[in-house]
Amino acid sequence: MTITQLEYIVAVDNHKNFVQAADSCFITQPTLSMQIQKLEDELGVKIFDRSKQPVSTTQIGLEIIQQARTTLSEFGKIREVISCGKNDVSGEVRLGVIPTIAPYLLPLFLTEFLNKFPNIQLKIKELTTENIIKKLKDDQLDIGLLATPLHASHLNEYPVFYEELVLYVSEENALFQKKYALSEDIDPSKLWLLEEGHCLRSQIENLCELKRKVINSNHFEYQAGSLETLKRMVERNQGITILPEMATIDFEERQTNLIRQFASPAPVREVSLVTHKNYSKMGVIKALKEAIEAAVPENMRKSKEKKILPI
Numbered sequence: 001m002t003i004t005q006l007e008y009i010v011a012v013d014n015h016k017n018f019v020q021a022a023d024s025c026f027i028t029q030p031t032l033s034m035q036i037q038k039l040e041d042e043l044g045v046k047i048f049d050r051s052k053q054p055v056s057t058t059q060i061g062l063e064i065i066q067q068a069r070t071t072l073s074e075f076g077k078i079r080e081v082i083s084c085g086k087n088d089v090s091g092e093v094r095l096g097v098i099p100t101i102a103p104y105l106l107p108l109f110l111t112e113f114l115n116k117f118p119n120i121q122l123k124i125k126e127l128t129t130e131n132i133i134k135k136l137k138d139d140q141l142d143i144g145l146l147a148t149p150l151h152a153s154h155l156n157e158y159p160v161f162y163e164e165l166v167l168y169v170s171e172e173n174a175l176f177q178k179k180y181a182l183s184e185d186i187d188p189s190k191l192w193l194l195e196e197g198h199c200l201r202s203q204i205e206n207l208c209e210l211k212r213k214v215i216n217s218n219h220f221e222y223q224a225g226s227l228e229t230l231k232r233m234v235e236r237n238q239g240i241t242i243l244p245e246m247a248t249i250d251f252e253e254r255q256t257n258l259i260r261q262f263a264s265p266a267p268v269r270e271v272s273l274v275t276h277k278n279y280s281k282m283g284v285i286k287a288l289k290e291a292i293e294a295a296v297p298e299n300m301r302k303s304k305e306k307k308i309l310p311i
Helices: 003-015 018-024 029-043 059-085 102-116 129-137 199-208 227-236 282-295
Strands: 091-097 120-126 143-148 155-169 240-244 259-262 267-276
Touching: 003 018, 003 029, 003 059, 018 029, 091 102, 091 129, 102 120, 102 282, 129 143, 129 267, 143 155, 143 199, 143 282, 155 199, 155 227, 155 282, 199 240, 199 267, 227 240, 267 282
Parallel strands: 091 120, 091 143
Antiparallel strands: 143 267, 155 240, 155 259, 155 267
16 A cells, blocks of 8 residues: 555545546556556455446445545645745645635735745635535645634634624615614615525524524515625615625725624624644645735734624
């Protein structure tokens, strides 16, 4: 059994396809298949069911691959210990960012970060919280940037900043006449929400207790996939939505006039860098954390006296 063979079975499990797995490992498909066959012969079990398309992993294979992921992670720490000892921030870093953070935060720090650390190969994907957590577990991502706390025992969280949630209100809505609002002031039938799967939607549902309220049926129902869509719906139609503070930084005056704050203590979402507990490139975490903290407004860097919303 070799480290290389473990890398091959993990690749096949990720891609569910021998050709794609071989490409990802920069070898030919026959070479990959031969090495996996040798490992199966040595272990005396079948790791993959090749009769199915896409290729499926057997039950015993799932257990073997889970252990293989742990072994590869621990093996990789040897190089990481050396890199950390040299304060080295380099190599490939796979970063997953939730869509309600990515378009507003990444432009604030990314260019300067990459210029400062030219030996980093940063690969970024916009993903939902659920997908980021899964890919961290399966070693398909190194770091997630998302709302926390997640309360997951296999993950480490490194809080970076705290942003208030604010109301974005059309001029025709009753809340437009108020300076501050309570969650109970919100008419759920007038509230535009992101589609299911976004953690911000879950936080808003908890904040406004939408699960407990009876919402009158409407002849029109719309669930948006982005905050930009929600903003346009409020600006051009009626109703309200709830936005994270970061999404309002570049607002024009006409848009700023539609913002209303929640009464104190305002609801806040915590944003953290999240890794699997086995991830050990602390130099990368430190560098990312410092870059983001330097880019966000100072008032977002402290959690003191803030009402942090659960996910």
